[in-house]
Amino acid sequence: MLSTLVYRSRASAQLTEEGIHQLLGAARLRNKSIGVTGVLLFDGVHFVQLLEGPERALDGLFDTIRQDRRHHHVVQLLRDYAPLRRFDGDEMLMVDLRGHGAEEASAAILNQLKEQVDPTLSDDRVLKILLLHAGPGGAALMAESDLASEWRCVAQPAPAGTGEHLLPGQPYQFALQPIVDALRREVTSFECLLRSSTGGSPEQLFDSLTPEQRYVADLESKAFAFQLASRLKIEDAKVSVNLFPMSLIGVPNAVDRLLGQISASGLRPSQVIVEVTEQEAISRLDAFGAAIKQLRKAGIGVAIDDFGAGFAGLSLLAEFQPDKLKIDRKILQNIHLDGSRQAIVRAIVQACTAMGITPVAEGVETLEEFCWLSAAGVRRFQGYLFARPALNAIPAISWPERIRELPGTS
Ligand code: C2E
Ligand code: MN
Ligand code: MN
Numbered sequence: 001m002l003s004t005l006v007y008r009s010r011a012s013a014q015l016t017e018e019g020i021h022q023l024l025g026a027a028r029l030r031n032k033s034i035g036v037t038g039v040l041l042f043d044g045v046h047f048v049q050l051l052e053g054p055e056r057a058l059d060g061l062f063d064t065i066r067q068d069r070r071h072h073h074v075v076q077l078l079r080d081y082a083p084l085r086r087f088d089g090d091e092m093l094m095v096d097l098r099g100h101g102a103e104e105a106s107a108a109i110l111n112q113l114k115e116q117v118d119p120t121l122s123d124d125r126v127l128k129i130l131l132l133h134a135g136p137g138g139a140a141l142m143a144e145s146d147l148a149s150e151w152r153c154v155a156q157p158a159p160a161g162t163g164e165h166l167l168p169g170q171p172y173q174f175a176l177q178p179i180v181d182a183l184r185r186e187v188t189s190f191e192c193l194l195r196s197s198t199g200g201s202p203e204q205l206f207d208s209l210t211p212e213q214r215y216v217a218d219l220e221s222k223a224f225a226f227q228l229a230s231r232l233k234i235e236d237a238k239v240s241v242n243l244f245p246m247s248l249i250g251v252p253n254a255v256d257r258l259l260g261q262i263s264a265s266g267l268r269p270s271q272v273i274v275e276v277t278e279q280e281a282i283s284r285l286d287a288f289g290a291a292i293k294q295l296r297k298a299g300i301g302v303a304i305d306d307f308g309a310g311f312a313g314l315s316l317l318a319e320f321q322p323d324k325l326k327i328d329r330k331i332l333q334n335i336h337l338d339g340s341r342q343a344i345v346r347a348i349v350q351a352c353t354a355m356g357i358t359p360v361a362e363g364v365e366t367l368e369e370f371c372w373l374s375a376a377g378v379r380r381f382q383g384y385l386f387a388r389p390a391l392n393a394i395p396a397i398s399w400p401e402r403i404r405e406l407p408g409t410s
Contacts, residue, residue, distance in 0.1 A: 077339035145375030172221035175389035190223035192289035226265035273301035329363025
């Protein structure tokens, strides 16, 4: 099946005219032998390349391309199937964007199109992406993050005498995971993740209960989370807890009970953030809205959890603008490699900024993801890169730092 792939990347070193020709010559030979054709755009710093060919051949070729040290920040912009090749079947064409105006560059691309491909009729994503990158805003689209290899993590050990442990006889236990402002090296809050009496997952705990018991247990368990946070001396950090929307709607006096638990633990409502997700919030919008209003009135913060992962979608965000929006790991995983995810996350961060909402990146596991998200303006992070959840304890934290300081900073 004819497959299509567009990626962009950044040249590792200044390429001479001769260097470009060598690169192109070798690529043409290699690609021809496996039936891959397409177009290469180069503006002196960035490459944008369209590859068209058999699916298997493209997979293998893209693996090789990604490992080529002559460029870095290789980001896939599109992967699709097509009925025919858009560009001439013989070789890899080259459009040199240097010294050309945007219109000339676009004309050069369109001129190379095969006759069967009608650029005005086809609403073709491949063409749109190529023309966009050849246009005046093309370079800005490729503004890139730091290289992860220029960063490392330094460990901050867990506070002494607070190892992970089960609290015997306690029906609900909590694992704490920090949410951090990575550049300031501050923990802004600890998320309390529910565990069963034996340390089992929230799923295991809730699965053994009927829906009614589930919501009551969810609410009751929070007393133990607040007590734990209070006992562990989390200083200026806040405490985040998860609640099903139905635990707030369906359990009588839920918010008052929550406030009672908070004051009994010695915390203040303004130190607490409630994280919500799920469809129930949308199917019972009025009741849920009333609960949110009550939380707000008491000074408790609200976060939308798992944004982008199915249930917690745009309508939840449009209905109540929370203090925080936690972007789900499903859209952030390997974000440094994927142009579509990058476009979506940039738009989410922009929307948050316009609404005064703090975006939080969830489930960040690698320095690559961290570097990209930082460049996109994300300041708050949660994930294994920084710390794993620790049972009834404050975990050790890894802080990313640049290996060499940038000139001019101290
Ligand atoms: P969540 O609120 O999105 O919590 C984050 C989950 O992602 C946690 O799983 C955490 O251990 C995991 N996680 C954190 N960093 C990473 C990472 O870098 N990579 C990956 N792959 N995973 C990471 P956990 O503790 O199993 O909790 C799962 C879900 O259970 C939570 O997702 C939350 O929706 C729910 N939950 C937890 N505690 C409660 C609670 O008290 N009440 C209710 N209703 N739900 C809860
Ligand atoms: Mn959560
Ligand atoms: Mn989440």
